[in-house]
Amino acid sequence: MIRISVVSTRDVVRKSIKIISIVVLLIVIIYIVKFSNKHLNKIELNSKMALSYISEEITMLGDFNDIDFSRVYPEQILSKELGFSYVSKVEEQEIEVDDNEEKNTEEQEVIPTNNIEDESNNQEHVADMSDIPENQSTELIPSSYKQTYNFEVEGVKIKNESKYDLDTFNLSSSNVCITSKDIIIFHTHTCESYTQTENSQYEASGNYRTTDLSHSVAHVGDVLESYLKSFGYNVIHDKTYHDYPAYNGSYGRSLKTVSSLIQKNKDVEIIIDLHRDAMSDETYAPKVKIGDEYAAQIMFVIGTDGSGLTHDNWRKNLEYAIKVQKIGNEMYPGLFKPIIVRNARYNQNLSKAATIIEFGATGNTLEECEVSAKYLAKVLDKVVEQ
Numbered sequence: 001m002i003r004i005s006v007v008s009t010r011d012v013v014r015k016s017i018k019i020i021s022i023v024v025l026l027i028v029i030i031y032i033v034k035f036s037n038k039h040l041n042k043i044e045l046n047s048k049m050a051l052s053y054i055s056e057e058i059t060m061l062g063d064f065n066d067i068d069f070s071r072v073y074p075e076q077i078l079s080k081e082l083g084f085s086y087v088s089k090v091e092e093q094e095i096e097v098d099d100n101e102e103k104n105t106e107e108q109e110v111i112p113t114n115n116i117e118d119e120s121n122n123q124e125h126v127a128d129m130s131d132i133p134e135n136q137s138t139e140l141i142p143s144s145y146k147q148t149y150n151f152e153v154e155g156v157k158i159k160n161e162s163k164y165d166l167d168t169f170n171l172s173s174s175n176v177c178i179t180s181k182d183i184i185i186f187h188t189h190t191c192e193s194y195t196q197t198e199n200s201q202y203e204a205s206g207n208y209r210t211t212d213l214s215h216s217v218a219h220v221g222d223v224l225e226s227y228l229k230s231f232g233y234n235v236i237h238d239k240t241y242h243d244y245p246a247y248n249g250s251y252g253r254s255l256k257t258v259s260s261l262i263q264k265n266k267d268v269e270i271i272i273d274l275h276r277d278a279m280s281d282e283t284y285a286p287k288v289k290i291g292d293e294y295a296a297q298i299m300f301v302i303g304t305d306g307s308g309l310t311h312d313n314w315r316k317n318l319e320y321a322i323k324v325q326k327i328g329n330e331m332y333p334g335l336f337k338p339i340i341v342r343n344a345r346y347n348q349n350l351s352k353a354a355t356i357i358e359f360g361a362t363g364n365t366l367e368e369c370e371v372s373a374k375y376l377a378k379v380l381d382k383v384v385e386q
Helices: 009-039 047-057 074-082 089-094 099-103 217-230 250-264 314-331 366-385
Strands: 138-140 151-153 156-160 182-186 234-237 270-275 287-290 293-296 298-303 339-342 353-359
Touching: 156 314, 182 217, 182 250, 217 234, 217 270, 217 366, 250 270, 287 366, 293 366, 298 314, 314 339, 314 353, 314 366, 353 366
Parallel strands: 156 339, 182 234, 182 270, 270 353, 298 339
Antiparallel strands: 138 287, 151 156, 287 293, 298 353
């Protein structure tokens, strides 16, 4: 008997296509692996470095609710979520950073530029205490962004983003007692700046960033320092660049700076890391009208030990912020946005009254933040009096 097999031409073609597809796919995978090994940088992170980057560098997050994402660019989302400052291709060519400097924030040296001992760029602001009225009508300027919160104590609104249930703590502003008149002001992100105006023009070094200390958050610190000094406080204002030329590791560098300042000023209780909000929407400009002046709104950001880093002072810091905001709400309603509480530590473990204070956002002007600094000084003085 003779067996005859009939092979369909169509089956042969199908099987051939499958074999060819598998071979091509394997070739592509091999090429991708070889290309990746050759061109992609490998960065090794130990647990300590990972905690430093994740816990201390994720900062200044705004609220993504109700954002028109058609107006938000990928670079801005990255900047918002990771705390990175977007740097353009031109800036990448202009800024040379040692690769070793980026690998471990604990080993980075403080950039000794424009600190409290360098007065060359310090434009002295002369404060006038009579320029700070207490009884003024206030009006919150409408914004497209709703200020949300999920906890309230003593009339102070809090947006709790930490792992803790704040209801389980007996938080009270009456627990706060500030006795020292020594205050430290510094800037982890010294180059943060605002929308330019006719009277406030500067050379940008990034997206709403400048190394010109007279137009960055450092100038807002100058104004706050001046008013606090007029109330009799001893203010140490450090303007070291912690975020330039390298942004990554800013909190590691500012930790060294503040630790050194505390060693020289052991009575310090109030420590202010002065920032501006990093909302991705460049038009966002939260403000309040106080009398005839427009002031950028202020926001406390309080860290906890939720990241796993030791932080025994976080509840004291939160109660201090609650007390400041409670008094501020009585004196100038609308000046403060809800307090934000997060898992990251933000170097606030150094004192019982250490906070991040954000003055305005990218859409605000330097002039509006100067007004805010004036009224905050008045509020802080009331806090210490009580």
